[in-house]
Amino acid sequence: MILVAKVISRLRRAxxxxxxxxxxxxxxxxIAYLESVVEYLTWQTRNQAALxxxxxxxxxxxxxxxxxxxxxxxxxxxxxxxxxHMLDHPAFRAEATDYVSQFTGLPPEWFRGKRVVDVGCGxxxxxxxxxxxxxxxxxxxxxxxGLRHTADACRxxxxxxxxxxxxxxxxxxxxQADLVWSFGVLHxxxxxxxxxxxxxxxxxxxxxxxMIYGSRGSASAATLRRSPNGGVASPHRExxxxxxxxxxxxxxxxGGFQVTGDEYVHGYFDAIAPPINDLHTFQEIEGWLIExxxxxxxxxxxxxxxxxxxxxxxxP
Ligand SMILES: C[S@@+](CC[C@H](N)C(=O)[O-])C[C@H]1O[C@@H](n2cnc3c(N)ncnc32)[C@H](O)[C@@H]1O
Numbered sequence: 001m002i003l004v005a006k007v008i009s010r011l012r013r014a015x016x017x018x019x020x021x022x023x024x025x026x027x028x029x030x031i032a033y034l035e036s037v038v039e040y041l042t043w044q045t046r047n048q049a050a051l052x053x054x055x056x057x058x059x060x061x062x063x064x065x066x067x068x069x070x071x072x073x074x075x076x077x078x079x080x081x082x083x084x085h086m087l088d089h090p091a092f093r094a095e096a097t098d099y100v101s102q103f104t105g106l107p108p109e110w111f112r113g114k115r116v117v118d119v120g121c122g123x124x125x126x127x128x129x130x131x132x133x134x135x136x137x138x139x140x141x142x143x144x145x146g147l148r149h150t151a152d153a154c155r156x157x158x159x160x161x162x163x164x165x166x167x168x169x170x171x172x173x174x175x176q177a178d179l180v181w182s183f184g185v186l187h188x189x190x191x192x193x194x195x196x197x198x199x200x201x202x203x204x205x206x207x208x209x210x211m212i213y214g215s216r217g218s219a220s221a222a223t224l225r226r227s228p229n230g231g232v233a234s235p236h237r238e239x240x241x242x243x244x245x246x247x248x249x250x251x252x253x254x255g256g257f258q259v260t261g262d263e264y265v266h267g268y269f270d271a272i273a274p275p276i277n278d279l280h281t282f283q284e285i286e287g288w289l290i291e292x293x294x295x296x297x298x299x300x301x302x303x304x305x306x307x308x309x310x311x312x313x314x315x316p
Contacts, residue, residue, distance in 0.1 A: 046215055050284050057193035061168045069188050069274040070142050076269055077123050077145040083266045087125045087153050096129035103307050104179070104209045105300040111135045114178040117201050120167065120185025124150025130181065131157040138177075140165045167194040176203030183211045184270070187278040192288065199292040204314030208294060212306045215279035282306050 009029055016024055025033070060066055082088045087096070101108050112134035118127040121139035127150050130137045136159040139150045147162045154160035165171055167189045180201045186194045191212065202208045271277070282299060285306055289297050294310030301307040 046281065049278070050280075053190055053192040053278070057190050057196070060190040060193060061166070065275040066168065066189070069276040072273040072275075073122070073188070074143040074145050076266070076273070077143050077149055080265055080269065081123060081149060085125070085266065086123060087128055092125065096125060097133050100126060100129045100133060100181075103183070103211065103300055104181070104207070104309055105298060106179075106207070106309075108133055111179075115175065116179045116181060117177045119180055119182035119198055119201070120188075121150050121162075122146050124153040126181060126183055127160070128153045131160055135179070137161070138163060140171070142166050167197055169197070171197050171201060173200055177201055177206055178203065179207045179209065181209050183209075184213075186210060187213045187280065188274050188276050190276075191278055191280060195285075195288050196292070199294075199312075202312045203316060204312050205316035206312050207309055208289070208312065209300075209309045210285065210306070212285060212308075213277070213279050214304045214306045215281055280306060282308070 008026065012024060012026065022030075085092050087093055097108060100111075111130065114135045116130050116135040116137050118124075118130060118137055118139045121127045121141045122143070123146055124139055127137050127139040131154050137154065137157070139147065139154070139160070139162045141147050141150070141162075142165065144164065147164060151160070151162050163172075167186070180198060182198060186198070195210075199208065285308055286297055289308070289310045293313045295313050297308060297310040299306065299308055
């Protein structure tokens with residue numbers, strides 16, 4: 001099909017000669033041109049957004065969008081504590097420790113006796129899994145409801161602690177951790193600023209694991225094709241483009257949108273409700289990790305989203 005379009009295009013060019021202007025273009029040529037323009041603009045926008053994150057970092061703390069994002073999560077943890085990928089679901093409980101090991105690329109036995117900080121713990125599903133693997137866990141979040149659920153979920157582990165923090169302010173470093181884990185959090189803040197606050201929590205020789213929403217093109221098409229479900233490698237909101245989220249929300253609203261009882265509601269809610277929901281490229285995150293002294297930086301899961309782990313340089 002493409003070959004036929006190309007041949008036709010060549011013939012038309014030859015026929016019109018120097019007078020072959022845009023008005024003569026076929027539908028396929030117009031589409032190809034528009035696609036290249038969109039690709040270029042997407043690339044430009046991504047670079048501008050990355051630059052803005054750096055420039056805005058000193059002054060984002062109290063912006064209305066930041067406040068509304070925090071409130072959205074507090075509402076989410078207060079009003080919708082259940083779901084297929086939450087701890088109340090027996091299947092998720094059974095799978096959770098495997099996810100931790102799969103996402104970090106660290107074997108289950110590594111975690112025993114390690115000091116781990118769960119940054120942006122939400123309702124504590126991964127704090128619980130990290131505790132279940134034998135780690136001493138400190139769970140941090142801004143959401144009061146999230147922290148209360150987390151404390152409840154991890155009650156069976158005596159060493160578990162919680163701490164209310166704001167990722168956009170410098171964090172207290174009582175003791176540096178063997179692993180700082182942050183799943184689906186930083187891109188709901190100012191990712192760069194939060195990253196700069198989180199990196200000092202890791203001890204020399206320790207690990208930082210991040211899951212950050214990836215922008216289109218943050219994984220190669222081949223990588224996405226290899227992963228289960230064509231790129232949906234984890235059970236969380238993976239491929240949700242803004243357009244997808246918009247159409248979900250539209251359809252759900254049109255259908256009288258029922259929240260309670262929908263076991264996948266957290267995916268939708270996450271995609272739609274928080275005003276800050278940034279997308280990043282792996283190269284951007286990798287650059288920050290290198291700048292903060294991390295080495296052995298690896299993507300652990302083939303996915304459009306960025307599951308990345310790095311080891312802090314220096315001796316423990
Ligand atoms: C998508 S949830 C992820 C929760 C958890 N990591 C999980 O996988 O279930 C994002 C979390 O980031 C927290 N958060 C957002 N902005 C924050 C900020 N400025 N400071 C601290 N936590 C923040 C929210 O309260 C929320 O619990």
